[in-house]
Amino acid sequence: MAEVIYNDDSIRSLDWKEHIRLRPGMYIGKLGDGSAQDDGIYVLLKEIVDNSIDEFVMGTGKTIEIAVSEQKINVRDYGRGIPLGKVIDCVSKINTGGKYDSNAFQKSVGLNGVGTKAVNALSTIFTVQSYRDGKTKKVEFSKGEMVSEQPIIDTTQRNGTAITFYPDETIFRNYHYIPDFVESMVWNYVFLNTGLTINFNNQKYFSERGLYDLLSKFNKPEEIRYPIIHMVGHDIEIAMTHGQQYGEDYHSFVNGQHTTQGGTHQAAFRAAVVKTVREFFKKEFDAADVRSSIIAAISIRVQEPVFESQTKTKLGSQNMGPEGPSVATFINDFVKKELDDYLHKNPDVADALLKRINQSERERKDIAGIKKLANDRAKKASLHNKKLRDCKVHFNSTHEKRYETTLFITEGDSASGSITKSRDVDCQAVFSLKGKPLNCYELTKKVVYENEEFNLLQHALNIEDGLEGLHYNNIVIATDADVDGMHIRLLMMTFFLQFFPDLVKAGHVYILQTPLFRVRNKKETIYCYSDEERRNAIAKLGNKPEITRFKGLGEISPDEFGLFIGKDIRLDPVILKDQTIKSLLEYYMGKNTPDRQQHIIRNLRVEKDEVEEEPKIIDEVA
Structure with a gap:
């Protein structure tokens, strides 16, 4: 074995931008192409907007303008504007910023002075312009290096800061912003900052009642058991x-940061609700019965918060501040007083809550027997589970690859075989369905334990008791692009939406895109995911290239499949918009609904076959 030379030349010092570009994951989490809500391109946007939010919190700049196109971001606030003499330092010098004075920004999210610098370093173009007291200064960077600096000149523009950036395509491969994800981020900002107006792509967003509006937006009155309880106090809502x-x-927030993985504040709230309800009704309810079907949002403000990563998705702070009470004590005391008072003043709500708890208790006891038998079977099956080909790393670990963990849910052995042979065994697992799963619309959770396939999938994901132990960050439904494959997609999405909706709401469920055609000549091969891409490929290659149509996933060779589930993987996220889950499932999975019939009649069309006018297409044989 050759000796590794370790001397003075082995030690290398990187400047700030080199280090960020070399290790971007340390600063913005996973990179991704924008198909996941926690991909780095959204973190870049959030880092910029957070600074504008801090201006609003300080009492200036009640309007923020955000424009997002395919790859360009513009953010303009009307705060005080960066001091003109410090514009360059604030976006290009680590540990430089206005948030180190705890009196000015006691409860801000970004206190490390890194966020804006990371955006600068990870953008091909980054422009910052500050407007302050009738003067303005503009500076442009590329990958952290200053390209141009305009001198201070007069302006008639209102005070504030404007930032434009283009994320670097060499780092964020094939990226695109999904408007629904940005819109969700914008809604959270206005829910948490009543009185703030955000204009996103010329659409106005505003909230008067904060977290009450958040729950109202996603839950219709007929689908909740009692009116929303809204409690507001100092540093807590x-x-x-x-x-x-x-x-x-749960929707949980700390200092305006959406803590998608919860943390000490969310855990404290869950415990406080159970304790308060037990004391109010003077009965030792099972904690699971109290929390079952709960819909809640909590926002707290903490001095000098400690998060478990730079992307701040999980709160680790134990105390509200250096000299403040513990997070658990603060939240428990607030919930105990406010929730107890509310239930005493609103006996009809207390009665509805009690009925919900009793119903949960009956449902839990009803499935207790079958649940134990099913879990025993699942434990035995896990030892030699032919349906699951697991990976080495899981999402609930601390491994650096945890965000890449993926479970492919496939139809049949041929498709799962191709993926299994070409997957990354460290972080990609495969679960094979034996055929079309059961349509579980309107069925109770008892079916999850009675149906062996559903039960094994539940255990593979490790979500029986919630998402805390989730094994895979990405759950990818990988089916053929034919009628049967589309039906299986719908059946699987019905399963998740019916019994594990929080899995979908948290952005963990995706549809795998696989190529429909391969167009190639002797020099180049192009994989096409639509007829339009096929036509473009034919035009590019010319001279009658060979065209192969893939009829199913099992017909794609393992070597080729490796190209489609690697760094260039194409995923379509399953996104829940304003429509409620019940109405959504009833429309698509209900029994022959008239609305669905009319939709099919209105949109039915027959497309002309263009194959005869183009080169011969070869059907790929497995």
């Missing part, structure tokens, strides 16, 4: 109700 769905649905 809570909205809560119970719905009809399975599981627990």
